[in-house]
Amino acid sequence: MNIAVLFGGPSAEHDVSCASALGVLRALTEGGHQVSAVGVTRDGGYRLVPDEVLEKLRDRRVARAIDDALEVTGPEVELRRGAAPRTLAIHADGAVLATCDVVFPVLHGPFGEDGVVQGVLEALGVPYVGCDIAASAVGMNKVAMKRAFVAEGVPVTPYVWFDRHTWRTAADPEALAAGLRRPLFVKPARMGSSIGITRVTDDDDLAAAVETALEHDRLVLIEQGVTAREIECGVLGGWEPAASVVGEVAVSGGWFDYQQKYFGDADPMTVPADLPEAVTDRVRELALAAFTAVGGWGLSRVDLLWDETAGELYVNELNTMPGFTAHSMYPKVWAASGIDYVSLVGRLVELAFER
Ligand SMILES: Nc1ncnc2c1ncn2[C@@H]1O[C@H](COP(=O)(O)OP(=O)(O)O)[C@@H](O)[C@H]1O
Numbered sequence: 001m002n003i004a005v006l007f008g009g010p011s012a013e014h015d016v017s018c019a020s021a022l023g024v025l026r027a028l029t030e031g032g033h034q035v036s037a038v039g040v041t042r043d044g045g046y047r048l049v050p051d052e053v054l055e056k057l058r059d060r061r062v063a064r065a066i067d068d069a070l071e072v073t074g075p076e077v078e079l080r081r082g083a084a085p086r087t088l089a090i091h092a093d094g095a096v097l098a099t100c101d102v103v104f105p106v107l108h109g110p111f112g113e114d115g116v117v118q119g120v121l122e123a124l125g126v127p128y129v130g131c132d133i134a135a136s137a138v139g140m141n142k143v144a145m146k147r148a149f150v151a152e153g154v155p156v157t158p159y160v161w162f163d164r165h166t167w168r169t170a171a172d173p174e175a176l177a178a179g180l181r182r183p184l185f186v187k188p189a190r191m192g193s194s195i196g197i198t199r200v201t202d203d204d205d206l207a208a209a210v211e212t213a214l215e216h217d218r219l220v221l222i223e224q225g226v227t228a229r230e231i232e233c234g235v236l237g238g239w240e241p242a243a244s245v246v247g248e249v250a251v252s253g254g255w256f257d258y259q260q261k262y263f264g265d266a267d268p269m270t271v272p273a274d275l276p277e278a279v280t281d282r283v284r285e286l287a288l289a290a291f292t293a294v295g296g297w298g299l300s301r302v303d304l305l306w307d308e309t310a311g312e313l314y315v316n317e318l319n320t321m322p323g324f325t326a327h328s329m330y331p332k333v334w335a336a337s338g339i340d341y342v343s344l345v346g347r348l349v350e351l352a353f354e355r
């Protein structure tokens with residue numbers, strides 16, 4: 001098949017996407033597919049990465065996953081409907097440079113993971129990998145996501161949410177968080193990679209933390225922090241999704257911030273996680289329930305918090321396009337479940353057609 005891989009994008013997770021995309025491109029090529037790498041610039045334009053550039057990157061290996069990345073370069077292109085039904089044509093100056101049967105949007109964060117690109121692809125009428133518009137939008141928005149979870153009986157940590165206007169006009173804005181135990185986690189509703197998040201232990205820092213979150217979104221959540229182990233589970237499938245082996249991320253300093261996610265020295269992941277069997281079973285059950293709650297299709301990584309002392313499990317969030325480098329948790333938990341990276345991306349492409 002001819003597969004267009006969309007990567008980069010205007011979100012703060014541009015660099016992460018560039019690293020994920022290279023892994024996906026290599027695997028699709030290895031799986032026998034033809035690939036077109038379509039980079040999305042930070043201002044939303046499309047570029048077709050020249051084949052020579054892809055060729056050079058194919059076998060390169062560097063130390064840190066985030067450095068092993070594709071760059072958004074090449075001629076500016078336009079995405080249009082192809083001549084054959086349900087295909088995509090990559091155009092430049094009136095000429096068709098490539099025609100694709102399916103699109104693999106390896107984009108993280110707003111624009112790529114929140115339904116915007118999914119809407120573009122729906123309008124173009126081309127099959128694409130992963131969640132549809134609605135599931136992507138709900139998955140990206142931590143307020144909508146938690147509502148969906150609560151409605152389906154999926155446990156979440158106590159939280160409040162508000163918009164910028166409410167915060168700025170409240171007589172006593174900090175009273176909004178009065179009912180929550182400290183520490184607090186203040187988050188923009190629609191971000192990722194821990195960007196814009198602050199762990200607040202001292203109430204004097206709360207207002208500044210909310211302002212930081214407001215730099216990224218007009219919707220903000222304040223959550224009750226739990227002392228917990230961070231557990232992650234992959235979901236793969238369509239009508240009958242499956243849950244993977246369970247992984248754990250070792251976190252230091254109270255939470256998993258951007259620095260640790262991409263620039264940590266040691267690999268923080270343990271797969272499979274060392275957990276009692278009953279906890280593992282419950283994690284997998286909750287991962288599937290979370291996926292169903294948002295109306296997922298294709299893939300998601302579901303992240304949970306396990307408060308070992310209290311014996312409580314919470315679903316923290318669901319990522320509809322999780323990090324996808326060869327060193328990322330999502331491919332790792334599937335490899336441990338018997339599906340290697342090349343088979344995994346192949347299966348995701350099949351699922352795009354099954355929808
Ligand atoms: N309620 C919470 N209790 C404890 N830790 C939390 C809580 N919420 C977030 N964290 C920490 O912050 C990290 C990032 O939060 P998360 O909601 O996953 O945002 P992102 O979408 O940016 O990954 C988590 O991996 C975890 O370490």
Ligand SMILES: [Mg+2]
Binds near residue numbers: 193194
């Ligand atoms: Mg997270």
